[in-house]
Amino acid sequence: xxxxxxxxxxxxxxxxxxxxxxxxxxxxxxxxxxxxxxxxxxxxxxxxxxxxxxxxxxxxxxxxxxxxxxxxxxxxxxxxxxxxxxxxxxxxxxxxxxxxxxxxxxxxxxxxxxxxxxxxxxxxxxxxxxxxxxxxxxxxxxxxxxxxxxxxxxxxxxxxxxxxxxxxxxxxxxxxxxxxxxxxxxxxxxxxxxxxxxxxxxxxxxxxxxxxxxxxxxxxxxxxxxxxxxxxxxxxxxxxxxxxxxxxxxxxxxxxxxxxxxxxxxxxxxxxxxxxxxxxxxxxxxxxxxxxxxxxxxxxx
Amino acid sequence: xxxxxxxxxxxxxxxxxxxxxxxxxxxxxxxxxxxxxxxxxxxxxxxxxxxxxxxxxxxxxxxxxxxxxxxxxxxxxxxxxxxxxxxxxxxxxxxxxxxxxxxxxxxxxxxxxxxxxxxxxxxxxxxxxxxxxxxxxxxxxxxxxxxxxxxxxxxxxxxxxxxxxxxxxxxxxxxxxxxxxxxxxxxxxxxxxxxxxxxxxxxxxxxxxxxxxxxxxxxxxxxxxxxxxxxxxxxxxxxxxxxxxxxxxxxxxxxxxxxxxxxxxxxxxxxxxxxxxxxxxxxxxxxxxxxxxxxxxxxxxxxxxxxxxxxxxxxxxxxxxxxxxxxxxxxxxxxxxxxxxxxxxxxxxxxxxxxxxxxxxxxxxxxxxxxxxxxxxxxxxxxxxxxxxxxxxxxxxxxxxxxxxxxxxxxxxxxxxxxxxxxxxxxxxxxx
Numbered sequence: 001x002x003x004x005x006x007x008x009x010x011x012x013x014x015x016x017x018x019x020x021x022x023x024x025x026x027x028x029x030x031x032x033x034x035x036x037x038x039x040x041x042x043x044x045x046x047x048x049x050x051x052x053x054x055x056x057x058x059x060x061x062x063x064x065x066x067x068x069x070x071x072x073x074x075x076x077x078x079x080x081x082x083x084x085x086x087x088x089x090x091x092x093x094x095x096x097x098x099x100x101x102x103x104x105x106x107x108x109x110x111x112x113x114x115x116x117x118x119x120x121x122x123x124x125x126x127x128x129x130x131x132x133x134x135x136x137x138x139x140x141x142x143x144x145x146x147x148x149x150x151x152x153x154x155x156x157x158x159x160x161x162x163x164x165x166x167x168x169x170x171x172x173x174x175x176x177x178x179x180x181x182x183x184x185x186x187x188x189x190x191x192x193x194x195x196x197x198x199x200x201x202x203x204x205x206x207x208x209x210x211x212x213x214x215x216x217x218x219x220x221x222x223x224x225x226x227x228x229x230x231x232x233x234x235x236x237x238x239x240x241x242x243x244x245x246x247x248x249x250x251x252x253x254x255x256x257x258x259x260x261x262x263x264x265x266x267x268x269x270x271x272x273x274x275x276x277x278x279x280x281x282x283x284x285x286x287x288x289x290x291x292x293x294x295x296x297x298x299x300x301x
Numbered sequence: 302x303x304x305x306x307x308x309x310x311x312x313x314x315x316x317x318x319x320x321x322x323x324x325x326x327x328x329x330x331x332x333x334x335x336x337x338x339x340x341x342x343x344x345x346x347x348x349x350x351x352x353x354x355x356x357x358x359x360x361x362x363x364x365x366x367x368x369x370x371x372x373x374x375x376x377x378x379x380x381x382x383x384x385x386x387x388x389x390x391x392x393x394x395x396x397x398x399x400x401x402x403x404x405x406x407x408x409x410x411x412x413x414x415x416x417x418x419x420x421x422x423x424x425x426x427x428x429x430x431x432x433x434x435x436x437x438x439x440x441x442x443x444x445x446x447x448x449x450x451x452x453x454x455x456x457x458x459x460x461x462x463x464x465x466x467x468x469x470x471x472x473x474x475x476x477x478x479x480x481x482x483x484x485x486x487x488x489x490x491x492x493x494x495x496x497x498x499x500x501x502x503x504x505x506x507x508x509x510x511x512x513x514x515x516x517x518x519x520x521x522x523x524x525x526x527x528x529x530x531x532x533x534x535x536x537x538x539x540x541x542x543x544x545x546x547x548x549x550x551x552x553x554x555x556x557x558x559x560x561x562x563x564x565x566x567x568x569x570x571x572x573x574x575x576x577x578x579x580x581x582x583x584x585x586x587x588x589x590x591x592x593x594x595x596x597x598x599x600x601x602x603x604x605x606x607x608x609x610x611x612x613x614x615x616x617x618x619x620x621x622x623x624x625x626x627x628x629x630x631x632x633x634x635x636x637x638x639x640x641x642x643x644x645x646x647x648x649x650x651x652x653x654x655x656x657x658x659x660x661x662x663x664x665x666x667x668x669x670x671x672x673x674x675x676x677x678x679x680x681x682x683x684x685x686x687x688x689x690x691x692x693x694x695x696x697x698x699x700x701x702x703x704x705x706x707x708x709x710x711x712x713x714x715x716x717x718x719x720x721x722x723x724x725x726x727x728x729x730x731x732x733x
Contacts, residue, residue, distance in 0.1 A: 119530070120525065120526050123521035159567065160529045160531070160565070161529050164520070167520065167565060192394065194392075194589055223704070280494060
């Protein structure tokens with residue numbers, strides 16, 4: 001599943017933490033895209049360019065287009081090689097690209113951008129960048145998919161921005177692991193379908209290629225206690241669903257008012273001895289108001 | 302509030318109102334004599350707009366939300382001039398479905414639509430709905446099919462897609478309302494004024510309803526940071542927007558649906574403000590990914606639906622249903638809402654004698670499975686109030702007072718029959 005992360009377009013969030021760092025996974029995905037022949041743009045804000053390019057061999061390094069915002073983020077040296085508008089300007093420039101092949105944009109890191117830019121502006125820009133392929137240009141030529149990989153450090157942000165970015169992202173990869181074995185929990189949101197949730201164990205090799213693995217042995221993870229019985233939902237209903245034996249017998253012996261059984265048929269067919277007088281048995285209720293006065297007494301017939 | 306009463310039968314009945322013995326006549330006083338106005342209007346001056354009907358409680362004009370089950374829970378439908386707020390479920394699957402049902406209902410009835418969204422082009426949204434079958438009021442839509450293209454083209458709609466309306470490099474001066482909201486309000490106001498929904502264009506004879514749909518209001522894509530921080534700069538922006546929107550709606554023949562990701566809003570007090578500023582608030586909670594998915598009580602359902610608020614329009618009391626645990630499930634053509642414990646009522650058929658079940662199994666009856674009447678019957682039967690239960694089934698017309706008045710109000714959902722509400726007769730009986 002991890003290798004098909006880039007099959008869907010859109011924003012991919014890589015959420016890492018102090019114990020399980022995500023930059024190596026980011027670099028592995030960048031390498032994969034570069035090997036597929038896609039254009040790769042990197043917005044480097046957190047680490048220097050040399051550190052990012054370390055570990056890649058030269059042909060991959062030649063394919064990466066690196067925008068460096070680490071060395072001089074506010075453009076104080078005014079050399080003119082820095083892009084105007086800072087990282088936001090660079091992102092917006094990528095919104096209006098003219099070439100139409102598939103492109104991967106790696107944000108290293110999205111946390112840095114979130115701390116330096118207002119959250120709403122960042123969300124709007126990310127949305128525009130990652131949804132370029134849904135609005136094709138006027139001539140109708142197919143636009144390649146845009147993948148935006150954002151590295152997000154979970155511990156730096158509160159639930160607000162994290163929630164906002166999660167709702168925006170098509171795929172969310174949360175890094176974790178057990179006992180030295182790294183795992184990625186991949187939550188994939190397709191537009192009108194149920195989100196899928198999978199866990200994939202992996203490791204990154206020194207040349208930043210991805211090695212997918214099976215999980216660790218199962219007996220190290222205790223499952224839920226088998227002694228606890230499953231919850232019986234019928235216990236808390238407002239009505240009783242179980243019949244006792246006596247109740248069951250009473251129910252079986254009940255004759256329904258509209259049921260036409262053979263006894264009834266015979267009783268009706270048998271000539272009744274007292275046709276003229278029929279008995280009405282009436283048991284008055286507690287609330288019944290028995291008025292002995294007959295209202296028809298007033299009539300003078 | 303646009304108080305337009307409708308005539309019970311067809312609007313095209315000629316002559317004065319005296320001749321027609323319509324069923325839902327608003328008043329029992331008839332007018333005789335020559336008519337004062339010399340207009341050529343056929344029939345009385347009351348108009349009938351397609352897709353609307355009067356409420357049986359107070360004559361309020363109602364439109365369907367597109368989902369008959371939801372209409373029933375809201376007291377017959379959505380009142381014209383009100384706002385329906387849907388609190389989105391976590392992955393925005395079912396709330397967008399309700400949004401599309403609302404729009405599809407508008408297309409089928411010929412209402413004018415106004416679709417506003419910040420993340421998806423309104424034309425794309427309209428492509429994703431499809432009608433299937435119709436009933437009297439409210440239709441059933443198949444979510445997987447697409448609506449025929451000519452139907453969309455025949456209908457009148459206006460779209461508001463935020464990234465097109467504002468350019469990102471615009472320098473905006475700080476103001477109490479977010480820029481996107483101001484633009485949206487101006488757009489809505491223009492449409493209402495130009496198309497005469499507020500009665501400003503008296504030449505228009507054919508009145509119509511404007512259905513406004515706003516998707517994902519409050520999300521960061523609208524420029525509002527209410528989902529990102531607790532005390533942001535524009536913390537009052539959304540509440541002001543809702544206030545102004547409601548003012549616009551009350552003075553026009555329009556109805557609005559808003560979906561809002563309230564699970565992202567950090568400041569809980571704001572959610573209470575938003576609830577107060579909307580008229581009807583419905584919350585959706587889907588079971589995907591939550592621990593309730595494994596609970597056997599919720600096994601057959603896709604989520605819970607919470608009716609958080611129902612308005613009191615021209616009334617002292619609101620029409621709130623007593624049932625609290627409502628679950629929904631989405632089958633291909635049908636989005637059903639029912640009482641969660643209905644599952645167990647259905648399964649435990651061996652509890653009550655078989656003679657009763659044939660009456661309940663009739664096709665298309667109001668006593669069908671999952672209806673509130675069915676649940677009431679089963680509940681009262683199982684609670685050993687057999688007399689009451691048998692009376693429910695024996696008469697298919699309203700319950701008559703039979704003299705002894707020992708019928709106590711059954712606990713549980715009240716009865717709906719064809720949309721009209723029947724009270725179980727209480728102690729104040731009408732003497733025979």
